[in-house]
Amino acid sequence: MEAKDKIIERILLLIAFSSISILGLIALFIFGEGLPLIWKVGPRAFILGERWVPSQGSFGILPMIVGSFWVTFGAILLGVPLGLACAIFLSEWTPPLIAMVLRPTIQLLAAIPSVIYGFWGLIILVPLVRNYLGGPGLSILSGSVILGFMILPTIISISEDSLRALPPYYKSGALALGATHWQAIWRVMVPAARSGIVASIILGMGRAIGETMAMIMILGNAVKMPTSFLDSARTLTTNIGIEMGYASGDHRQALFATGVILFLIIMILNSSAIALSRRRRS
Amino acid sequence: MSTVFSENLKAEVKNLSFFYNQVQALKHVNLPIAENRITALIGPSGCGKTTYLRCFNRMHDLYPGNRYEGEILLYPDQLNIVSSEVDPIEVRMRISMVFQKPNPFPKTVYENVAYGLRVRGERRKRLLDEKVEKALKQAALWDEVRDRIHDLAFNLSGGQQQRLCIARALATDPEILLFDEPTSALDPTATLKIEELIMQLKKDVTIIIVTHNMQQAARVSDYTAFMYLGEIIEFDKTEKIFTHPSKKLTEDYITGRFG
Ligand SMILES: Nc1ncnc2c1ncn2[C@@H]1O[C@H](COP(=O)(O)OP(=O)(O)OP(=O)(O)O)[C@@H](O)[C@H]1O
Numbered sequence: 024m025e026a027k028d029k030i031i032e033r034i035l036l037l038i039a040f041s042s043i044s045i046l047g048l049i050a051l052f053i054f055g056e057g058l059p060l061i062w063k064v065g066p067r068a069f070i071l072g073e074r075w076v077p078s079q080g081s082f083g084i085l086p087m088i089v090g091s092f093w094v095t096f097g098a099i100l101l102g103v104p105l106g107l108a109c110a111i112f113l114s115e116w117t118p119p120l121i122a123m124v125l126r127p128t129i130q131l132l133a134a135i136p137s138v139i140y141g142f143w144g145l146i147i148l149v150p151l152v153r154n155y156l157g158g159p160g161l162s163i164l165s166g167s168v169i170l171g172f173m174i175l176p177t178i179i180s181i182s183e184d185s186l187r188a189l190p191p192y193y194k195s196g197a198l199a200l201g202a203t204h205w206q207a208i209w210r211v212m213v214p215a216a217r218s219g220i221v222a223s224i225i226l227g228m229g230r231a232i233g234e235t236m237a238m239i240m241i242l243g244n245a246v247k248m249p250t251s252f253l254d255s256a257r258t259l260t261t262n263i264g265i266e267m268g269y270a271s272g273d274h275r276q277a278l279f280a281t282g283v284i285l286f287l288i289i290m291i292l293n294s295s296a297i298a299l300s301r302r303r304r305s
Numbered sequence: 306m307s308t309v310f311s312e313n314l315k316a317e318v319k320n321l322s323f324f325y326n327q328v329q330a331l332k333h334v335n336l337p338i339a340e341n342r343i344t345a346l347i348g349p350s351g352c353g354k355t356t357y358l359r360c361f362n363r364m365h366d367l368y369p370g371n372r373y374e375g376e377i378l379l380y381p382d383q384l385n386i387v388s389s390e391v392d393p394i395e396v397r398m399r400i401s402m403v404f405q406k407p408n409p410f411p412k413t414v415y416e417n418v419a420y421g422l423r424v425r426g427e428r429r430k431r432l433l434d435e436k437v438e439k440a441l442k443q444a445a446l447w448d449e450v451r452d453r454i455h456d457l458a459f460n461l462s463g464g465q466q467q468r469l470c471i472a473r474a475l476a477t478d479p480e481i482l483l484f485d486e487p488t489s490a491l492d493p494t495a496t497l498k499i500e501e502l503i504m505q506l507k508k509d510v511t512i513i514i515v516t517h518n519m520q521q522a523a524r525v526s527d528y529t530a531f532m533y534l535g536e537i538i539e540f541d542k543t544e545k546i547f548t549h550p551s552k553k554l555t556e557d558y559i560t561g562r563f564g
């Protein structure tokens with residue numbers, strides 16, 4: 024029995040290490056390909072440069088960074104209130120039987136391939152924006168709305184879990200003081216579940232910033248500084264997705280360098296999510 | 306209910322029955338609650354003490370399928386607390402509760418005490434400050450926390466947390482304060498402090514306390530009701546119950562023959 028346990032332990036350790044080392048290899052590869060170019064162009068010029076014209080050797084990705092943050096911000100603006108409302112509704116007001124149907128349905132939202140979201144956005148949303156709000160329709164606004172829906176499952180399920188994980192005496196304590204159900208939720212339960220909710224938002228942001236396919240289809244991919252929600256834009260991910268197919272030399276390296284920046288942003292987001300959920304448990 | 310009752314009544318329980326779905330947990334309970342007195346409820350585990358106490362602020366309404374029968378009249382206006390026509394929130398505005406385990410909210414000391422006032426729509430800072438201070442003083446906690454009322458409540462000791470919960474319940478000037486085994490999670494020193502506090506408080510508020518600890522009931526209460534299997538077996542002045550109980554069952558319980 025002991026020996027068998029040992030073997031199983033070893034195998035699991037090996038698997039764990041190999042997945043970590045794959046992550047490490049990916050990072051190493053991206054950084055190895057991308058960093059030389061960042062040095063060559065200069066980190067400042069690369070990150071803060073506004074011109075991206077690979078054929079002339081100008082590699083400034085600020086418009087993409089700004090584009091990524093704009094769509095992510097827009098997605099959060101839509102996805103967080105909606106997701107939080109759904110989470111509260113599911114954990115506090117939905118009869119168990121209905122919740123049992125709704126929860127897997129929401130999970131299903133996460134299983135829809137992003138190209139389908141993109142397709143739907145292109146056919147329905149883009150014309151609506153073009154006809155009613157103006158601009159090309161292929162815009163940050165359209166992208167944000169689609170992304171907002173795409174991050175809903177993340178925000179709903181993690182927020183709901185953290186609301187349901189609260190000890191029941193927060194709620195009964197609040198109600199016993201004469202609070203209405205809503206006052207108990209808003210003034211006690213949501214603040215108490217705050218770190219979980221914030222973690223869900225950060226993970227949602229990570230998902231939004233990393234989304235590629237749907238954004239290629241909806242954003243219009245213009246390489247210029249966006250100035251309004253109705254402008255076309257390009258994100259870090261779509262920059263890589265669109266140009267990788269034909270890039271070579273410095274251009275190809277610049278795309279890896281774009282990946283480096285993206286990698287760093289996502290690492291920062293994820294580690295803050297982990298730090299927050301740690302704090303929640305302690 | 307042998308004695309003639311010569312106190313002012315704050316509430317009167319009349320033929321109260323309570324059901325968890327099909328399970329009857331209280332059976333035709335009658336009990337007077339004297340104003341500005343402490344009424345203790347004792348009885349073996351599972352006899353229905355908590356169930357009974359929770360009728361007073363309608364906490365059973367949180368779960369569907371629970372049902373009250375009979376009435377609890379709240380004086381002076383004879384509001385029937387358990388009537389389905391009465392809004393439970395209106396009841397909880399007048400009758401506050403302190404739970405078995407200290408349950409401060411994950412907020413500051415100040416915000417914990419202010420919570421009941423805030424949900425009543427109170428926004429005036431000066432008034433909130435005053436009421437928070439007054440409640441903390443009433444709960445004998447002010448001197449210990451005056452320098453850290455903006456710290457998280459979790460940083461207080463268990464006994465302080467329970468007094469904080471008492472302050473929180475007092476801040477809204479309730480007419481009745483319910484205690485469900487308020488000291489069972491505390492050490493003897495903290496317990497003693499809470500007991501003293503409860504005796505202090507009766508000049509301001511009518512108190513009903515559930516306790517497992519018979520010495521505690523004997524020490525703090527003016528009246529004691531002995532419950533058994535969902536019924537009130539005996540109710541009388543505390544000294545009478547503990548010295549000359551008139552029922553055999555009561556005597557067996559307080560002498561520790563079961564429970
Ligand atoms: N939510 C519930 N659903 C069904 N039955 C319940 C529920 N809560 C309590 N009961 C039952 O009602 C009876 C009275 O319970 P209650 O908690 O009032 O007892 P208690 O006197 O407070 O006991 P203790 O001294 O252990 O706290 C018990 O038989 C218990 O099993």
Ligand SMILES: [Mg+2]
Pocket residue numbers: 354355356
């Ligand atoms: Mg109990």
